[in-house]
Structure formats: structure tokens, C-alpha cells
Amino acid sequence: MGYEGEAWLGIDLGTQSVRVLLAAADGTVLGAGSAPLAGMRDGVRHEQDPGEWWTALCTACRGALKDVEDPAARIGGLAVCGTSGTVLLTDAAGRPVSPALMYDDGRAWAEAERLRSAGLTVQNTWGLPKALWLLRTHGRGRVTHQPDLVAAQLVGRPVPTDSSHALKTAYDVEREAWPDIPGVPELPDVVRPGTPLGEVCPAAAQATGIPAGTPVIAGMTDGCAAQIASGALRPGSWNSVLGTTLVLKGASAEPVRDPTGVVYNHRAPDGSWLPGGASSVGAGVLTAAFAGADPAAMDARAAAHEPSGAVAYPLVSPGERFPFLAPHASALVLGEPDGEADLWAALLQGVAFAERLCLDYLHHLGAPMDGPLTFTGGGARSPYWNQLRADILGRPARVPEQTEPALGMAALAAHGTGSGPLTDVADRMVRIHTVLAPRPGRTALFAEPYTRLVDELAARGWLPPPVAAHARERLGRDTAGS
Known part of the structure; x- marks a missing residue:
């Protein structure tokens, strides 16, 4: 494959697969590869074998680069994203000494309670409680995040983690320091995303097909990577x-x-x-039902x-995290x-109601809301659902052509190797496929069922009364307004 100018590799360590994209400066995808990952689920337990990440990465990289002519002259750098809150323990040489506890593993509830009693705001599935659980059950080791392990294998030595x-894992991104909490082990050095970590070493080059000497740039979580791929990086954008x-x-x-x-x-x-924020409402209810x-x-x-004859709050699993915190919440109709x-229809509308409530809550907190809204994820493949969501939210929405987290990491790699501010790099790489506008009268059509849902969530004690009142007060406005 021939093309002009540099390109960048984005690597996404997902739950079910590793995905690699090679993207040009204008966002053109020049090569793509993927390889599956297996996991072990049992109740609140969710683990992966971290050794499989490297094996899958090698396969996915070779797939992405198989048709590229002279990759050594073309690849400007790479960055890696992983699932947020996935941690493991490694030895001094960076080798795994424990399984990886995945982003939603819930076994560290006791550790989370202890951290909360010490003044930290953490959830049961966050990285620090799970790191403490691993240290209690597996002994000594270095706390390592998912992409840190892969980046270390790429450069041939342990690397700092990204913020x-x-x-x-309770890193204070404002102070740019770890908290001083008794009983918490030594934690890794931290750099900002976009910081150079090193270069691909000869052994990794031979295994992956990525040219030796390719810069390796500190990445971000998969959610942030998808946000970069959506272009929602300027204040007020979502x-x-x-x-x-x-x-x-x-x-x-x-x-x-x-x-x-x-x-x-x-x-x-x-x-x-x-x-x-991350809700437990989503398209998973459609697959289940x-x-x-x-x-x-x-x-x-x-x-x-x-609207549907029923009103749903379609939780995929028990407990809600956003737009309210209710560990014992359950799906309702x-x-x-x-x-059928x-x-x-009730489930599609219910997800959109939850989405509106999330935006209402963000407005309640004073978040800037006046920029463009972008729809991504598997649900955005449905034209009908996209339009329905725009109607219920009462605001326009954009759907990009390519929204994979791996594209976001390619953009971050370009930024980290000197291609300009990340906002400008993303503007060049992200291509908008569709722009939706709410249909006249449709937002008002869904006001009554939305109010019923808000009232029910408040009556059950899940939604705080001030948030419910703010959501009702905004009924006559779109979710981008003041």
C-alpha cells in the first residue's frame, strides 16, 4: 500500500479483543488488525490472563501492517489504551505475577470500604481497591495497569503509567501526586498522556512487525481514547x-x-x-431481553x-453509578x-431518558454543555435509535465515520510525536458521517414519560431530590441550553 506522509499506530486493549489501526494524518485508515481475548467470569469475578494481551497484540499488529510498504519510513509513533481500572501485579522486571482483575471485577469491596473510611472517593471496581486485593491474595508485586504491561514489552523495560x-488507582490528577494513605503500597511513577515512554526494542519489533525505534507514547483509558476519536475535546463538547x-x-x-x-x-x-461518568444503563438490555x-x-x-406504553430504566446489571449512585438499584419498567x-421501544426510549438525565445532572453540576454532542459506540450504528435519542435529548448530534478507541490512540501518538495540539490533530483525523437534528414536536412528546421516570427514581430514593427538580425544570429546554 502506498501513501504520502507519516502515519500512526493506535492500539486498543479491549475486553474481547485487541484492535490495532494504522491511520494517516487525515484519519484515513491504512491498515487494521484484531485478535480475540478470552476472559474468566464468575459472578463478580472477572479476570484475564495478561500473557494473552501480548500474543493478541502481535497478531493484531501484523494484521494491521501486512499491506504497508516500508513501515519503517512511515510509522511516526504509537500509543496504547486499555480498559479503565484493570490492574495486575508484576515483578521488578515487569513480568506478570498475578492475573489481571478487569475493569468490573467486584471482589475488592472490603478494600474499597477501608479506603473510603480513610477519606478517598473510590468505587468498589476501581483500580486501587483491586490492587490491594491482589496484594492481599497474591503477595508482593508492583501495581501495574493494563497498557503499562504492553508498553513495557514494546520498549523492553518497565515504564511509568499514565495519569x-x-x-x-486514586491518583490525584490536580496535584499530580499519589495520595498519602497508610497501608497503600508503593505505586508507579506517573506521566501525563502524550509523554514519550521510549522506543520499540528489537525483540518487540521482531514479534510485532512494528519497526524498531518507533516512539511509544503514553496513552489514555479506552473511554478517553474513544472521546479523542469522536473529536469531543473542546470545552462544552460531549x-x-x-x-x-x-x-x-x-x-x-x-x-x-x-x-x-x-x-x-x-x-x-x-x-x-x-x-x-459511566452508567449501568445501555444496549446490553436488548441482547438480554x-x-x-x-x-x-x-x-x-x-x-x-x-412514546411506548411503558417507561423503563434499563439497567444492564444491578446498581447504578451515573447519573446517581445507587448500589442497590435494579432495572424497572x-x-x-x-x-414485544x-x-x-420502551428499552430504546429508556436508555435515551437515562442519557437525558445524565446530561441534566452534568448541567446541575455546572458543566459546560454548549458544544457539539457526538454519538459513538455500537448503539450509534442504529439510525432509528440515533434519531430517537436526538429527539428525546432535544439537541443536534453528530455521528463520526470511525470511532474506535484505536483511532484515538493514533491521534494521541501523532500529538506526542510533535504533530500539534491534540485538539487540532483530532479535528484533522475525525470525519463526521451524519448530523442529526431533533424533529419538531418530538422532544415535547416524550416529556411526560421522562417526568414519570424522574419521579419514580426520586420516589425510590435513588435520585436526589435537587437533581430530580433540576431535570423537571429543564423539560422545556434542550440539553445544550442554559
């Missing part, structure tokens, strides 16, 4: 990632303060802030049920849906 992955669950990530000149810890702030390479269904066919049938199509 984005360190956030859920990216709504609808996959199995729903994640909202935005950009702000200042941190968005949330005393409950529901919304937390990553720090961008330039020192600005990327606030966001309608196994084997044809989504496009169900969407077509659901269009006759606007108000009313009786009129058959109406239930499908």
Missing part, C-alpha cells in the same frame, strides 16, 4: 458512548466538581479536563410506539408494554 489509567452500557465524556477548561464522585475528571495532555433478534427489524416495529415491539 489517565492511574485515575482509578461524546455519548452507547455500548453495552452508557458512558458520557466531555471537555472543560476546569474540573467539574461532584462531591458524590459520580462524575470524575481525567486530565488531557494539555492540562485541560475531561469530565465524565431479545436474544437473536434482528435489531433493524425491531427498530422498524418500535417506530409505531412513540413502569406500566405494561403492548407486546412496544417493549423494544
Whole structure:
């Protein structure tokens, strides 16, 4: 394959696969490769064998580079993202000495309780409680985040972690320091995303096909990587990632303060802030309730049920994290849906109601909301659902052509190797495929079921009354307004 100018590799260590993209400066994908990953799930336990990450990475890299002519002259650098909160222990040489506890492993609840009693705002599935659990159950070791292990194998030695992955290990991104908490082990050195970590060593080059000497740049979490790939990096911009669950990530000149810890702030390479939160509502409920269904066919049938006869808060799993913290919350359906199509409609609308409530909560906290909204994730492949969400939110939305986290890491690698501010690099790489506008009258059509849902969430004690009142007060406005 021939092309002009440099290109960059983005590597995404996902839950089910490793994905690698080679992207040019204008966002053109020049090569792509992937390899599957296996995991072990049992109740709240979710582990992966960290040795499989490297094996899968080698396969995915060779797939991405197989048609590239003279990669040594073309690849300007690479960056790696991983799942947020995934940790393991390594020895002094950087080799794994424990399994990897994945982002949603929930066994460290006792450690999390102890940390919260010491004054830290952490959730049970965050990295620091899990690191303490690993140290208690597996003995000594160096606390390591998922991409740190792969970056170390690429450069041939242990590397610092990046502040984005360190956030859920309780790194203070404002002070740029670890907290001083008794009983917490020594934690790794930390650098900002976009910082050079080293160069691909000869052994890694032979295994992966990436040219020796390629700069390796400190990455960010997969959620931040997807945000970069959406182009939502200027203050007031937001990216709504609808996959199995729903994640909202935005950009702000200042941190968005949330005393409950529901919304937390990553720090961008330039020192600005990327606030966001992760809900347990999402498209996973469709798979659970309608196994084997044809989504496009169900969407077509659901269009006759606007609004649905039922109102849903479609949690994928028990407990909610955003837009409110309710560990014991459960999925709910108000009313009786009129058959399968109406239930499908209720679930689609329920996710959009949760999405609106997330935006209302962010507005309640004082987050800037006046920039563009971008839809990404698997749910954004549905044209019907995209339009429905724009209608319920009452605001325009954009859908990019390419939204993989690996593209975001290619952009970060370009920034880290001197191609300019990350906002400008992303503007050049991100291509908008569709722009949606809410249809006249549709936002008002969904006001009553949204109010019913807000009232029910408040009545159950899950949604704080001031947040519920703010959501009701904003009913007559779009979610970008003041």
C-alpha cells in the first residue's frame, strides 16, 4: 500500500479483543488488525490472563501492517489504551505475577470500604481497591495497569503509567501526586498522556512487525481514547458512548466538581479536563431481553410506539453509578408494554431518558454543555435509535465515520510525536458521517414519560431530590441550553 506522509499506530486493549489501526494524518485508515481475548467470569469475578494481551497484540499488529510498504519510513509513533481500572501485579522486571482483575471485577469491596473510611472517593471496581486485593491474595508485586504491561514489552523495560489509567488507582490528577494513605503500597511513577515512554526494542519489533525505534507514547483509558476519536475535546463538547452500557465524556477548561464522585475528571495532555461518568444503563438490555433478534427489524416495529406504553430504566446489571449512585438499584419498567415491539421501544426510549438525565445532572453540576454532542459506540450504528435519542435529548448530534478507541490512540501518538495540539490533530483525523437534528414536536412528546421516570427514581430514593427538580425544570429546554 502506498501513501504520502507519516502515519500512526493506535492500539486498543479491549475486553474481547485487541484492535490495532494504522491511520494517516487525515484519519484515513491504512491498515487494521484484531485478535480475540478470552476472559474468566464468575459472578463478580472477572479476570484475564495478561500473557494473552501480548500474543493478541502481535497478531493484531501484523494484521494491521501486512499491506504497508516500508513501515519503517512511515510509522511516526504509537500509543496504547486499555480498559479503565484493570490492574495486575508484576515483578521488578515487569513480568506478570498475578492475573489481571478487569475493569468490573467486584471482589475488592472490603478494600474499597477501608479506603473510603480513610477519606478517598473510590468505587468498589476501581483500580486501587483491586490492587490491594491482589496484594492481599497474591503477595508482593508492583501495581501495574493494563497498557503499562504492553508498553513495557514494546520498549523492553518497565515504564511509568499514565495519569489517565492511574485515575482509578486514586491518583490525584490536580496535584499530580499519589495520595498519602497508610497501608497503600508503593505505586508507579506517573506521566501525563502524550509523554514519550521510549522506543520499540528489537525483540518487540521482531514479534510485532512494528519497526524498531518507533516512539511509544503514553496513552489514555479506552473511554478517553474513544472521546479523542469522536473529536469531543473542546470545552462544552460531549461524546455519548452507547455500548453495552452508557458512558458520557466531555471537555472543560476546569474540573467539574461532584462531591458524590459520580462524575470524575481525567486530565488531557494539555492540562485541560475531561469530565465524565459511566452508567449501568445501555444496549446490553436488548441482547438480554431479545436474544437473536434482528435489531433493524425491531427498530422498524418500535417506530409505531412513540412514546411506548411503558417507561423503563434499563439497567444492564444491578446498581447504578451515573447519573446517581445507587448500589442497590435494579432495572424497572413502569406500566405494561403492548407486546414485544412496544417493549423494544420502551428499552430504546429508556436508555435515551437515562442519557437525558445524565446530561441534566452534568448541567446541575455546572458543566459546560454548549458544544457539539457526538454519538459513538455500537448503539450509534442504529439510525432509528440515533434519531430517537436526538429527539428525546432535544439537541443536534453528530455521528463520526470511525470511532474506535484505536483511532484515538493514533491521534494521541501523532500529538506526542510533535504533530500539534491534540485538539487540532483530532479535528484533522475525525470525519463526521451524519448530523442529526431533533424533529419538531418530538422532544415535547416524550416529556411526560421522562417526568414519570424522574419521579419514580426520586420516589425510590435513588435520585436526589435537587437533581430530580433540576431535570423537571429543564423539560422545556434542550440539553445544550442554559
